[in-house]
Amino acid sequence: AQSVTQPDIHITVSEGASLELRCNYSYGATPYLFWYVQSPGQGLQLLLKYFSGDTLVQGIKGFEAEFKRSQSSFNLRKPSVHWSDAAEYFCAVGEPGGGNKLTFGTGTQLKVEL
Amino acid sequence: NAGVTQTPKFQVLKTGQSMTLQCAQDMNHNSMYWYRQDPGMGLRLIYYSASEGTTDKGEVPNGYNVSRLNKREFSLRLESAAPSQTSVYFCASSEAPDTPRNTIYFGEGSWLTVV
Numbered sequence: 001a002q003s004v005t006q007p008d009i010h011i012t013v014s015e016g017a018s019l020e021l022r023c024n025y026s027y028g029a030t031p032y033l034f035w036y037v038q039s040p041g042q043g044l045q046l047l048l049k050y051f052s053g054d055t056l057v058q059g060i061k062g063f064e065a066e067f068k069r070s071q072s073s074f075n076l077r078k079p080s081v082h083w084s085d086a087a088e089y090f091c092a093v094g095e096p097g098g099g100n101k102l103t104f105g106t107g108t109q110l111k112v113e114l
Numbered sequence: 115n116a117g118v119t120q121t122p123k124f125q126v127l128k129t130g131q132s133m134t135l136q137c138a139q140d141m142n143h144n145s146m147y148w149y150r151q152d153p154g155m156g157l158r159l160i161y162y163s164a165s166e167g168t169t170d171k172g173e174v175p176n177g178y179n180v181s182r183l184n185k186r187e188f189s190l191r192l193e194s195a196a197p198s199q200t201s202v203y204f205c206a207s208s209e210a211p212d213t214p215r216n217t218i219y220f221g222e223g224s225w226l227t228v229v
Contacts, residue, residue: 004156036220043118043204043220044157090156100145100208100218101172104156 002027002093006105013081014113021076021108023091032094033074034102035065039087047089050074061085086112116140118221120205126227127195135190135224137205145208146188147172147218148180150201157204163188195228202226 003026013019025031032051036044048059055067065076074091088109092102118139127133139146144165149157149172159172163182177199179191188207192199203224208216 009154041222043222044206045220046217049217092157100147100210100216101159101162102157102218104158106154106156 002031002095002103004091004093004103004105006089006091006108008108009106010109010111012111012113015083016080019076019078019081019085019110021089021091021110023074023076023105024072025074025091025093026072027093027095029096030069032096033065033067034092034094035059035063035074035076036090036092036104037061037087038090038107044090047076081110081112083112083114086110118205118207118219120203120221120224122224123222124225126229127192128229129195129197131195132191132193133195133226134192135203135205135226136187137189137221138187139205139207139219140186141207141209141219142185143207143209143219144185145210145216146182147206147208148178148188148190149204149206150174151204151223152201160190160203192226195226197228200226200228 005024034049035047038044050057088107090107091105121136147162148160151157161180163169166185181189205221208218
């Protein structure tokens with residue numbers, strides 16, 4: 001079964017600084033990979049997803065993620081963080097052919113200092 | 115466009131009571147899901163419905179039942195609530211079940227406390 005690890009529970013960055021959130025997965029082949037964001041009191045919103053092809057994926061709100069097969073990673077990045085980016089971020093894995101049942105990581109809480 | 119709507123948003127139950135969480139989507143999606151979110155554990159799939167008329171267990175189905183009432187609605191029932199079911203519950207939907215290529219849309223969550 002696939003699993004997802006987000007090693008950072010909390011991250012604090014200054015507004016305008018760059019951001020990288022880490023995600024590592026365990027799966028025998030190349031899975032489908034997702035990043036979701038959850039603002040306080042809200043549901044989850046899809047930021048970006050990777051299925052195949054170009055390993056650098058662009059998403060909404062200026063986010064991007066890079067799939068690295070050799071490291072089993074799918075890290076989320078943003079060049080310049082805005083205060084409104086403060087939220088919880090979830091990495092998720094889907095099994096090709098396994099339907100839409102996603103396995104989520106435990107999340108990384110992002111705090112942005114002004 | 116409301117998307118995925120869940121009710122109630124907040125609920126406090128006593129141990130042993132029953133309740134139903136309601137979910138409706140207006141995107142004409144075939145698949146619907148119920149997840150629970152607990153601190154430090156991310157989201158875990160309780161039940162899902164790949165299409166109208168079908169339901170299947172997810173990762174943590176014990177203590178829950180579901181009903182896919184029609185294409186729009188998917189309810190989650192707690193027959194005898196336990197404190198371990200204190201959680202935030204999310205309903206979600208997607209166009210089709212066969213591939214995660216379809217985006218999953220989430221509701222805003224239902225906060226349930228069992229005392």
